[in-house]
Amino acid sequence: MRYFATFALALAFALPAFAAQGKKADSLYHRLGEKKGITAVVNDFVGNCAADTRINKFFAATAADPKRLKKFKNNMVDQICEASGGKCKYKGKDMTTAHKGMGVQEADFNALVENIVKSLDKFKVAEADKGTLLGVLGPMMNQIVEKKAM
Secondary structure, three states: OOOHHHHHHHHHHOOOOHHHHOOOOOOHHHHOOHHHHHHHHHHHHHHHHHHOOOOHHHOHHHHHOHHHHHHHHHHHHHHHHHHOOOOOOOOOOOHHHHHOOOOOOHHHHHHHHHHHHHHHHHOOOOHHHHHHHHHOHHHHHHHHOOOOOO
């Protein structure tokens, strides 16, 4: 459970593909509303996950500790900010290490992605930008989802 925060970070926003894009004047970072916009999306996303009975077990310990929740949100904002071309620096764990032993399955991963989409839609993120962001999620599934024992 203590790695729940990193689970969400991993799913939603390990976006190294955006780093090169961020050097442009019209970077994804700017189109997301810079740090203020990213923070709004992250706050909404965390609320969606906490309310989602399919996956809120991964968030329970983090949500119960205000200090830990604040750190989680800040890390997530920094990760998205950096990955989308902003000047922030994500200092969290790599996704494989962060999710080891959590028992995350494909259905959990998919539920988290649904919550990301819900937040991006709420803040009217353009389809192309949503697609770019979500396009990074597929490969991350292999780093996060644990294989079921045969």
